[in-house]
Amino acid sequence: MWAAGFAFESVGDHQLARFKADPANGRIMDRGLWGWTRHPNYFGDFLVWWGLYVLACGAPQTAAVSLVSPLVMTYLLAYGSGKRLLENHLADRPG
Numbered sequence: 001m002w003a004a005g006f007a008f009e010s011v012g013d014h015q016l017a018r019f020k021a022d023p024a025n026g027r028i029m030d031r032g033l034w035g036w037t038r039h040p041n042y043f044g045d046f047l048v049w050w051g052l053y054v055l056a057c058g059a060p061q062t063a064a065v066s067l068v069s070p071l072v073m074t075y076l077l078a079y080g081s082g083k084r085l086l087e088n089h090l091a092d093r094p095g
Contacts, residue, residue: 001054005047008033012040042077049073 015032019025033040049070056066 001047002051005044005049005051007044008047009041009044012044046074046077 012033015034016029019029019031019034037043053063053066053070057063
């Protein structure tokens with residue numbers, strides 16, 4: 001799960017960098033992973049945090065305490081500083 005999240009973030013970053021490097025592209029990236037999800041970095045980060053939690057579950061004494069981190073990050077990515085702020089920023093941009 002961690003590796004899948006890391007790969008998802010890395011591929012998304014690479015695709016966005018290639019898109020931004022070509023001025024002939026439009027204003028909105030909608031190819032590759034960006035065609036599947038508007039926020040591939042946030043999804044990848046979500047998988048990374050839950051993957052770390054799964055690893056922590058290997059030691060039962062840390063599983064309950066470790067649950068706080070992925071829960072907080074999931075909340076922040078979906079409702080806090082992640083998606084919500086980006087969506088507000090994108091809404092302010094001209095079409």
